[in-house]
Amino acid sequence: MTSLFQEEYTHRGRIEVVCGSMFSGKTEELIRRLKRAKFARQRVEIYKPAIDTRYSEEEVVSHDSNSILSTPVDAPASILLLSADADVVGIDEAQFFDQSIVDVCNELAERGKRVIVAGLDMDFLGKPFGPMPALMAVAEEVTKVHAICVRCGSLAHVSHRIVSGDKQVLLGEKGEYEPLCRMCYAKAVGKGEE
Numbered sequence: 219m220t221s222l223f224q225e226e227y228t229h230r231g232r233i234e235v236v237c238g239s240m241f242s243g244k245t246e247e248l249i250r251r252l253k254r255a256k257f258a259r260q261r262v263e264i265y266k267p268a269i270d271t272r273y274s275e276e277e278v279v280s281h282d283s284n285s286i287l288s289t290p291v292d293a294p295a296s297i298l299l300l301s302a303d304a305d306v307v308g309i310d311e312a313q314f315f316d317q318s319i320v321d322v323c324n325e326l327a328e329r330g331k332r333v334i335v336a337g338l339d340m341d342f343l344g345k346p347f348g349p350m351p352a353l354m355a356v357a358e359e360v361t362k363v364h365a366i367c368v369r370c371g372s373l374a375h376v377s378h379r380i381v382s383g384d385k386q387v388l389l390g391e392k393g394e395y396e397p398l399c400r401m402c403y404a405k406a407v408g409k410g411e412e
Contacts, residue, residue: 231327233357237339237350240377241365241397248308248336255306255332263304264288265297267314294322304331312337313347320352342379342395344403365397369406372399378406 236247255262268290288308291297294315301307307326312319312335319335326333339354339362341347354360365374374397381394398406 231330231332232359233323233327233333233335233353234359234361235350235354235357236334236336236361236363237354238363239340239365239374239397240338240395242363242374243365244336244338244363245310247361247363248310248334251334252306252308260305260332261303262306262308263301264308264310265291265300266310268292269314294319297322298325301326301331306332306334309333309335310337312353313339313341313350315349317349317352319349320356323353324356338377340376342377344376367399367402368396369402370399372401374398375400376403378403 234251236244236251238244252262252264264287266288288310289300291300295318297307297309309315309319309323314337323333323335335353335357337350337353338347339350366372367374376398377395378398379394380396
C-alpha cells in the first residue's frame with residue numbers, strides 16, 4: 219500500500235456493534251477487541267453507563283471476570299468530550315444510554331475513530347432495547363453472539379428475567395436472568411414464569 223492510501227485507510231472511522239442476550243460474551247468480545255487495539259499501540263478509551271456498578275465502578279467486567287479500565291459517564295455527550303485523543307472508543311452496555319448515543323457514535327466515526335459498542339439487543343420481554351436497533355442500523359459491522367439456553371442447550375435468544383418486576387432496566391446477573399432459546403422462552407412466558 220502506498221503510505222497515503224494506508225494513512226487514509228487506517229484513519230477511516232467505523233462503528234462495530236457486538237450484541238446478543240445476557241451471558242453471550244458481548245463484553246468479553248468488546249474487551250478482546252480493545253486489548254488488541256492497545257497491543258497495536260492505538261490510543262483506546264472505554265466508557266460505560268455510570269449506573270452499571272455491578273462488578274466495578276471503574277472497570278468494564280465480563281461475566282468471566284475479564285476486565286479493562288473504563289470511564290463511567292452519565293450521558294453520551296460526555297464521550298465526545300473525553301475521547302478527543304482516542305483512536306478507538308469502546309462503549310459497553312449501550313442499551314442503558316438514551317438515543318443520543320447513536321449521534322455520538324456517528325460523530326466519533328466521522329472524526330475517524332473506530333467505535334466498538336456492546337449491548338443487549340433485546341430486553342427481558344424480547345423487545346428491541348433502547349438505542350441498540352438504531353446503532354445496528356448505522357454500524358459497518360454487527361456481530362450477534364449467543365449464550366446457551368439453560369433449559370435445552372440450544373442457542374439462546376433472549377435474557378429471561380426470573381425475578382418479578384416490570385421495569386425495563388433491572389441490573390442483574392445469574393440470580394435475576396437466564397438465557398433461553400425462542401422455544402423455551404415461549405414456554406416460560408406461557409406458564410407465567412415472568
